[in-house]
Structure formats: structure tokens, C-alpha cells
Amino acid sequence: MTNKARPAKEITRGLRDWSDNRGDDSDDALLKLVYRELHRQAHRYLQKERVGHTLQTTALVHEAYLKLVGQKSVAWESRSHFFAIAATMMRRILIDYAKTKHRVRRGGVYSDLPLENALTISASETDFDLLALDEALDRLAAKEAHLAKVVELRFFSGLDVVETAEVLGISESTVKRDWQMAKAWLHRELTR
Amino acid sequence: MADDNWQKVREIFHSALGRQPEERRRFVHEACGKNKTLLAEVESLLSSHDGADSFLEAPAIAEVANVIEAEQKNLEAGKCFGHYEIIEQIGAGGMGEVYLAKDMRLERKTAIKILPGNVAQDEERMRRFVREAKSASALNHPNIITIYEIGETDDTHFIATEYIEGDTLRERLKGSPVNLKSALEIAIQVASALDAAHRTGIVHRDIKPENVMIRPDGLVKILDFGIAKLSEPPAAAGGLTVNDSEAATAIKAYTSPGMIIGTAAYMSPEQARGLAVDARTDVWSLGVVLYEMAAGRLPFEGQTSSDVISGILQKEPPALTLFSDEADARLDEIVTKALTKDKEERYQSAKDLFIDLKRLKHHRDVEAEIERTNPTDLRSTQGGAQSSGISKSISPPVSLVVEITGNQTANQTIVADKRITIDSTQEKSGSKRIVAIVTAAVLLASIAVWVVWHRRNLSWARRQVPQIEALSSNGDYFAAYDLAAEIQTYLTNDPTITRLMPTISDMLTVTSEPSGAQVYLKRFSPDVAGNFPPRQLVGTTPIKDLRIARGQYLLYVEKDGFAKTAQTISGTLLRGGGMTSIPPPLTIEQKLLAADRVPNGMTLVTGGDYRLRAWARPTDAKVHLDAFLIDQYEVSNQAYKEFINAGGYLKKQYWTYPFIKDGKTLTWEEGIQEFKDRTGLPGPRNWSSQNFPEGKANYPVTDVSWYEAAAYAAFRGKQLPTIFQWEKAARNGMVSAATNYLPWGAFYPGDTLEWRANFEGDATIPVDSLEFGMSPFGAYNMAGNVSEWCLNETSEGFISAGGAWGEPVYTFANYGRFPGFYTSNKRGFRCAMNLGGTGNEGNLRIEINKEIPVYSRSSDQDFARWVKAYDYVKSPLDPQLEKQETDAWTRERITFNGANGERAIAYLYLPRNFPRPLQVIHLLPATDVEVGQRSADRAAEAWLATEIKSGRAVFIVVLKGYIERLRPAGYVEPDQTTAEYRDKMVNWITDLRRGLDYLETRNDIDSKKIAICGPSSGAATGLILAAVDRRYASVFLAAAGIRKSNTQWIAEANRVNFAPHVRGPILILQGRYDENLAWKAEFEPLYKLLSEPKRFILYDGGHAPPMELFATTIHRWLDETLGPVKKE
Secondary structure: OOOOOOOHHHHHHHHHHHHHHOOOOOOHHHHHHHHHHHHHHHHHHHHHOOEOEOOOHHHHHHHHHHHHHHHOOOOOOOHHHHHHHHHHHHHHHHHHHHHHHHHHHHHOOOOOOOHHHEOOEOOOOOEOOHHHHHHHHHHHHHHOHHHHHHHHHHHHOOOOHHHHHHHHOOOHHHHHHHHHHHHHHHHHHHHO | OHHHHHHHHHHHHHHHHOOOHHHHHHHHHHHHOOOHHHHHHHHHHHHHHHOOOOOOOOOHHHHHHHHHHHHHOOOOOOOEEOOEEEEEEEEEEOOEEEEEEEEOOOOEEEEEEEOOHHHHHOHHHHHHHHHHHHHHHHOOOOOEOOEEEEEEEOOEEEEEEEOOOOEEHHHHHOOOOOOHHHHHHHHHHHHHHHHHHHHOOOOOOOOOHHHEEEOOOOOEEEOOOOHHHHOOOOOOOOOOOOOHHHHHHHHHHOOOOOEOOOEHHHOOHHHHOOOOOOHHHHHHHHHHHHHHHHHOOOOOOOOOHHHHHHHHHHOOOOOHHHOOOOOOHHHHHHHHHHOOOOOOOOOOOHHHHHHHHHHHHHHHHHHHHHHHHOOOOHHHHOOOOOOOOOOOOOOOHHHHHHHOOOOOOHHHHHHHHHHHHHHHHHOOOOHHHHHHHHHHHHHHHHHHHHHHHHHHHHHHHHHHHHHHHHHHHOOOHHHHHHHHHHHHOOOOOOHHHHHHHHHHEEEEEEEEEOOOOEEEEEEOOOOOOOOOOOOEEEEEOOEEEEEEEOOEEEEEEEOOOEOOEEEEEEOOOEEEOOEEEOOOOEEEEEEOOEHHHOOOOEEEEOOEEEEOOOOEOOOOOEEEEOOEEEEOOOOEHHHHHHHHHOOOOOOHHHOOOOEEEOOEEEOHHHHHOOOEOOOOOEOOOOOEOOEOOOOOOOOEOOOOOHHHHHHHHHHOOOEOOOHHHHHHHHHOOOOOOOOEEEOOEEEOOOOOOOOOOEOOOOOOOOOOOOHHHOOOOOOOOOOEOOEEEEEEEEOOEEEEEOOOOOOOHHHHHEEEEEOOOOOOOOEEOOOEEEOOOOOOOOOOOEOOOOOOOOOOOOOHHHHHHHHHHHOOOOOOOOOEEEEEEOOOEEEEEEEEEOHHHOEEEEEEEEEOOOOOOEEEEEEOOOHHHHOOOOOHHHHHHHHHHHHHHOOOEEEEEEOEOEOOOOOOOOOOOOOOOOHHHHHHHHHHHHHHHHHHHHHHOOOOEEEEEEEEEEEOHHHHHHHHHHHHOOOOOEEEEEOOOOOHHHHHOOHHHOHHHHHHHOOOOEEEEEEOOOOOOOHHHHHHHHHHHOOOOEEEEEEOOOOOOOHHHHHHHHHHHHHHHHOOOOOO
């Protein structure tokens, strides 16, 4: 379970690019620190928590935040800023987990299974694949980056509407509308 | 540009979501205008949004956690697990890993399956799973694996089963076909196991090669019964079938995502859609497995699971014969029937599939035997056995022979000859052998005959396809569907039929609460004698996606101990808005009430928020309705008599509303004096000596006031329905943009009112007549027969709704307002009963505030300019004439060159025995004729029969839009402010004036004595015609008026501009309570505009004048203005 899908550097670079767009000057080391902490927390959650319990992603990110802020007195632009970055990181962490899993299955003992036909059912009316979602989210970002951000915060970081509105500095009703739009668009991408 | 579009997409998407669902489509079409790309984008997003409720709502981490969880469960060899010792891992599936283990207590090998933690944690689901797995195991069926133990050790749930040495079918397949003999043997065993399980109510849900074990001796064992169910949401797993909405709710409520519950390739369409499944889903999956065994490939392939699923949902699999030399049409048809997307048309049970497979195997064995004993290749002789083999067809040979007796053909003769040959060559052998051979020969002959028979059927079926197409385009969907269903028995996957199916059939879903109710359908398809086919039992609720012919039906839902329900349903293609659209699937959710809760003759109407939808609604208020009961029938004379007999008029307790007459409150004693029958006794005004007219016991009571209706309701422990309750019961909020909506559906030009509603009749009919006019809640005669008192009071009086006999069909949407003491022979009532609701059920007082406008006279100069628009060239009329004699009159149908290069049509009614030349009444009919709801000639006879009989000719021109000259389907009436509307009116007026030109050519007509007669909408046309053309000597209008909004209309077709310039004496017959054109606000301002000589007659009634009053009034008016009719 220690498999790192992507070199941390690349992730950090990606994060910096993202930050640059926001005119942010956070240093690499800090971002790495955040990433590691989130990853550690996620890993701990995923390994220890019994599935079936409600997983509070928000709690996880909060915990990481408290830990980092407590350890190192870094002047984050704001708490919101942290959550915004953390959401992107959580997306990468979780997608990497999903990828790792796929790789194990493709090369491992289950090679007889017709994997291309294996279907991940989310136990909702919609069947979707986390990796396909990740790709679709990139396409959505190309259309309207803002919508992808809302999805990262809501889905990957587990924030609710109020928190998302706070982080992005927009109204709750705007978040609701964006969420509605993003869901409809992604759902269509994943089901057609 | 692209971004621009994206912003537009977003805007329209959000605005659409802000609207009521039923308004969305229209809104989006309007908002997108002609931009088809935009429209497609927004519509697909909206549709996606509707299915995305729970999508992304569970956090991502939960999904990842599941994946990890599954990995953690791996057990290592040698590890002890309870009293089992793990030997090795032998498999893995979506529902956990499988190990070979040794049961240390019983010293036997066993297979252990470890269940994922998230599944095991749900106690309710575990309990259900255990129950199901055990009962499957308890079947003790040779083809079902035996379960030894279901238990829990070290927090890990497991299942221990018999260990089977052998291969899974997956291993056996290895991407290549299994020989057909083995494939059939395997499939037969699987089908047999499934049949046994299904009969005890257990569905496997995950039949696939991985779950089919084959022992070296050929015995097949099915694994994992009930396991797939663990992965389903609780409610969906609760029974064999679950109604869709429950399942959807359950799915939404179920939040643990990320389980792999099966491989997409074997899923049935209903499974792939996430709908509830039943035994037929296993039939499908076995069909896939059988296909794969025979073809060596899957029927639905794709790069990704979603490709596979889209194939399952939409594509037909390639014919088996493409991949297998062994496969023949019979196998292909069995597989095709198992793989029918509509589960109603699939094999309905594993048993049916089992039988067909057995038969096929048997036939093949026989064929093989014959081929071995007789070198001649039967199948090549027969042209490759182009046969059909679904269960109806693969019947025992004997019955086949019987069935085709008399169908002798050349092929059969050859076979017969061959049989003789076989017989003679074998005759020298021993007698036992002869018997065997003869048996074989008979079988051979049977097969051959069966081949011929099916080839004939097949070619017959092919010939029918164009017929289906023709029936469909004629709108005869019952016949088209029946024929299609019949030929599909022989001819599957015909592309034309596949294409037509969505047009000629509908999917019906019926659920009831409680379920298990019988559902019957009765088609609205009278034969020439007016008889209807009997109702047919179509199933027991829940019924999901049952394919039925498109059309109109009565639907009955009945269950013992519960009140029976009936209603009309309609899958009629929706026409309007410039297109024909296929209606959404028919979904009926029927709540059943215990029989003892529903008084006799009442029916349940469900609650919910309600807003009036009829176009003439007096208020837009939204109210909350609780579920309530409403009388199925109007109150009959017989029932009302019970009220009188019980002293209803004497008991003050029933009369709870204060009597108000002309603004004054009367005492009870004063008020009750008003309610006298013809003989002065208390009772309806048309009764005598407290008896209803003879023979009318079962007719609706009429001639009763609102107060009497309310008192009767109190006597029954009921009350009058509020207008909101009444309308909900009558049309359940349905409305059509293109035409009038009636209780059974939209009423299109050419549709019949027969068996539906009494509008055109000349008296009431019994209350339980016209079952096909039933409302969506099973109430009769809500449209027509009698207009019905409702509870609500308005500032203009009490509401009466639904239209009556002798009124145009559109009066269904009219809500008249009348004084509480008002009575008429068109007014009755029915009662409602609230089921303990808390709200006021819409009993609100409605204020009607219509502004009273003042119009000014248009100048002569302006009028001269507008009237120029109506100039036309007097080109040759070229009239052609057909005569028809009846007892009462001579009717001529005349065609002549009309406006816009079209042939116009007119009817001229000539009285018998009156001296020529005749006076003529030129009738301009009401809206019902204008929009094609009633034909011009029938309207002429209804309005003016008495005038024809008293010696005047009647003339009516069939204008564009009337029956006989209907507009193309989807035509939308132009907005009255536009030039298109002016052009429409110019064409109409031109046709009318050309008709007048024609009358002038006739010697038997006195062209100086032509009068206009225009009721309602005809009055509106008359105001223009009589101003434009000076040849009319007299004008008679009824139910006339100008709405304030009409002032916006285009000048050349604006009645305000034309009314002052109407020539000639004019009389208007107007109802004091006209609900369409109000006395003060709409009639009087028009009347003031008219020039002298003018007159009006006011009567106590609504929009549609009583016929006898209409007839006598026009007769006197024409006597006065044209002179009396000359008699000899």
C-alpha cells in the first residue's frame, strides 16, 4: 500500500502551477508537506477505518490542517486557501489509490477476469469509474475551471455547500447551481 | 464562440431547472430557438441531471476505502480460519475471495468464500442473504452447489460450500466456443437449476461463466446463489420485484459505493439500468452464457463497460450463425428470445427456456441419428432449415403434423417419398427395428413438415411488414401492433418493425399500494357495431415496462378486499407545437383503499398541491389538497329522491349556508320557499309531485340550486367538491397546448365524442353512461352531461363546472359563476368526501375583478383603409354540387374556388315544400367547429334545424381548419397581433364572401334576404364579415363580447375597429352569467360600440344559450328583419 503512483515532484509542480494561476507564492516545501500529511492521513483512514462507517473526508482535511498549522507557524493566505489546495491534493491522492488498485489487478492473480468488463457500481443509479471521472473532470476544467474546483471541494474533499462557498468566496446559491451543472455534465460524460 | 455557447447552455439549463418539470421542455425549445446544437446540449444535460441525484454525493474516499478493504482480506495459505485450514486461494470475484480449505472437524475439502466487510456489516442484508443462500442450498438440486456453513470468524464473514473439482465454465471457454452438444447440455442444467430456484422465489442475479462449475463427469453446479443480492440496495433485494420508485428511493438512500457486483457483459438491460430484477434477469444472463458458449464470443462486446452496457441496452447481437457452423436458426431464435431487451417478451421463466433447449437438443439428437442411418443430408435437401424455433414453434412433432394437415407441398411430398424408401429398405430387418425406424421416419417427416410450415410462416410474416407500416401511418396502432406482435413470432429483429415499435407501442408500468393487484386493460376500439373487446388481464402489480399497443384504454386495478379502481389512460401521440412527440411511458401508481373505507359509488383521488389548469380558470391560486373521495357519478334523480323522502327539505340541519338572494339574506323559511317543483312541493324545478320525470331514475338530477346541492351533500355526510378537487378529479392537472383537454386525454380534430361525453346530445343521459369518458380517477361524465356545482363561491356567484349537453365541447374548461338560487336543466352536481385532511381543500372565495373598458369608435377613414385588406378578385367560382335528400330537407354539398387557390366547401340546406326564392341564414359556427372538433354540417343541423323546418335555407362555409379542411398536424394558430393572423382572417372572410357570391348565382335564393347567424366565436367572425360585406340584411349574434386583450390584435382583424361599422339591424342574445364573455366587462363595452339599429336580449344563463331560446329568438328576429317566411 505504499505504492506511489506519481513522483511527488510532479505533483508538487502541478500544485505550484495551479497556485501560480492564483498568484500564490507558497513554497514547494510547504506544499509537499501538505501533500504528505494529507496522504498520511488518508492512508491511515483508509487502512484503519472499517468500511461502512461514514468516512468524514472533511475531518481528515481538518485534522491535517490543524496539525500543519500547529506544527509550523506558516502564514497561509487563509484557511480557505489551504482547503482549496487540499482539495486538489485529495483528488490526486484518491485517484492514485484507485490507479494503484487497477494496476495490481491487471498484473496480479486476477488476470483471468475480463477486467475491461468489470464494472464498478457505485450502488447508485449511475455506474461510474473513478479514473474516468478524473479524466472527465479535466475536460470540465477546460470548459470552466471553476466548476471542476467545486467538484474537487465537494466530492474529493467532502466539503458541504456552506464550506465550499466559504472556500471559494462565493454565495451558497452559486455553489448549488455550479454543483448541479457540474454533476449533470459529468454524469452525462460518464454515462454516454 | 464556444464559450459563448457554454454560457448560454448554463443559463438555459439553470432557468429550466427553476421551472416546473412539465414546463421545461417548452421553455427550452423557446429559449434555444433554432439553435439545434444548443437545444441538444441543454436537453441532454437536463436529462442527465434528472438521473444524477445520488451521483457524486458519497465522498470519493469512501469509494477508495472499499477498494482497499477488498485487498486487505487476502488470507494466506496454511492460515487457520476457525475450524478450517486454508490450502490455497482458488479464485476471486467482486463479492470476495475464494479459498480451498480443509474442514478439520469433518476432514473434508471445502470451498470458503470471504465476504467483504462492508457487505457483512449490514445485518439486515446479511440476514436476507443467509436466508436466501440457505434456501437455495436447501433445494438440494443436483445443479446447485451445497452450502455447509455461513458464519463469522475473526470479524470475517464467510461461506463454506461443497468443494467441486472441475473447471468453471470460464476456464472451459478460454475464448473459444464449446461444441454445441456440450453447450446445450450445460445450458439445460443451468436452466433446470434456475427453474428450481425461481420457483421458490430466489433469483441468482449473477449468472456468468465464473459461477458455473463443470465437474469432469459433466455435472454442472451453479455457485453463489443469492450472493449477488448482497450487493444490491436493500429494498431492491427485498422481493422478486420491487416497484421502480421504491427501488430508486432505496438506491438513493444507500450510500456505500464502489462495489463490483458483476461483470457488465452478463447483465440484463434492467440490471444495467439499476432497476429491480426478477427471474427473467437470470434468463437473460443464461442467454448470454449460451451465446458465448456457441459463438466463442460475447453477444455484446465493447472496449469499456459503458460500451458493453450501451450494447446491452440498444444493440441486437449478431446472429449466432455468423460464428458457429453448428448453430442453426433454431438455436439462434432461442438465444434471441432469451436476449430480448423487453423482459415481457423474453422467456418468462427459466422453465420455458429449459423446455425449448430440451426440445432443441432432442431434435438435434434425432437429426443426428437420422443422418447416421441415412446418408442423405436432410438439412441440405430442405435448403438449410430456414426455420423458426421458439417455444411456440418447437412443439412436439405430432402436433405439428396435425397443425399443417392440408398444407401439402412439393417439399412434403419429397419427404413422404423418402419415408417410403426408408421403410422399404429397412423392411427386412426384425420387427423391433422396424418400429424404431418407423418412429424415426415419422420424426423425420415431422421435422420436414415443420420446416416447410415455418418457411411459409416466415414468408407470410415478411409480406405483412408493409401492412404494419401502413397501419402505423394511419394511426391504427392497435392493428399495427397486433400484427407486428404476431409476425414477430416468426420474424424477429425485422428492422422495419424495430423502427416502428416506439411509434405503435407504449410501455406501461403499474404499481399499486399494496401490490399484488390484478390489472386489466380494455381497448378503446369499438367495432362497427359499437361493441368493445372485453377487458383483458395483463398482470399483477407491480407491472414494469409491459409493452402494449399505443392507444387509449380503460385500466382497472383490482385486489380482493380493496375498492376497485378504473381510469382512462392514453398513450396517444401528442400533437402540437409544430411536431408530433411520443408520449412518456405510461406510469400508473394506484393507491388502493380497503373496500370498507370507500362508500359505494365513490372513487379515490390522490392529494397534493393543485393549481387549476383549464384555460378559463377563475384563479391561479395554488392550494393543497389531501386525498379525497369523489362520487363516480353525478347525483341521480333516484338518489335525490331519497333526500326528499328523508325529509331533506324539512330538516334545517342540512342547510348550513345562509340564503342570499339579490344581495339580501333570507331566513331559512323564506329561502326554502324558493325550492319548489312544478306542483309547488319542495323539490327540483322540473319534478312534479316530488317525483322525477318518468323513466329518469338513473339520470342526473338537474334544476336544483347550489343550496339544494349543498344540503343534499350534507344529508349524505359529504360535501360539494371544491373547484380544485373537481378539476383534479376530472383532469388531474393535464392540459394540452394544442387543443382542448378532456378527462380521457387531448381532444383532437376528428376525434369522436361517442362513448366519451354528452355534449352534442339534446338531453341528459344516465349517470353511468360513457365509461370511456371516465376521468383519470374513474369518475364518469365530468365532461358534459350536466355542468356541476362546486363548493367555491366567487364574487360573482357559485362555481359550476364541466359543461353540459347541448353545449360545445370546450365548455368542459368553463367555470361558470351563478347565484345560489340559480337552476337550469343543464346543471346538476356530485359530492366529495374528505379523508380527514387538515387543509381547506381549496375552498377559498375567489374574487373576480375584471376591468370594464371603454372603447372608442374607429374613424371611417381608418376603417376604409383596413377593409381594403379584404379586397378579392371575383374569379370564376366553378361550383360543383352534390345533393342529398333527407326526410327533413335537401342538403347540398358545394365546392367552389375559394381563397388562396384552394377549393372551398359549403353546405346548403333547403327546406322542403316552401316556395322559392328562400331566405338564407348564413351560419358562422363556434370554436368547436373552427378547430375541427365538430363538423360544419352537424353544427348547422344542431343550431338551425328548426329554422330549416320552418322554411329558411341555411348556408355554412367550411373554412380552413374545419373538419374536411383540417390544418396539417402540428399547425399552431398564429398570434392575433401578427400579419399571419390577419392573413388567416382575410382568407376566411374571402371564402365566406365567395360563398355569398355563389348564393347570388342561384335562382332559388333570395339574395336580398341573407342573414348572418354567429354564436360565440362565430359572433367574433361575424363582426368583421358584417362590416366588410354589405350584402347581409340582418345580423343575429349570441354570446358575444370583446376581451380587453383583443385590443392588441392586428388592426385589420381587430373587432374593436370593425364593430362600429357593422351595418344592418343587429340582435345579440347574451347570457347574464356568460363565463367566457362577461356581461359587464366584455359584452356591454362591445354593445356600446355597435351602431344603431341594435338590440340585445338577456337571458338567465351561461355562455351557451339554451337551444329552445336560441331557436325562438332567431326565428322572431328574422321574421322581423327579413319578413315572415312565405308559405305557398
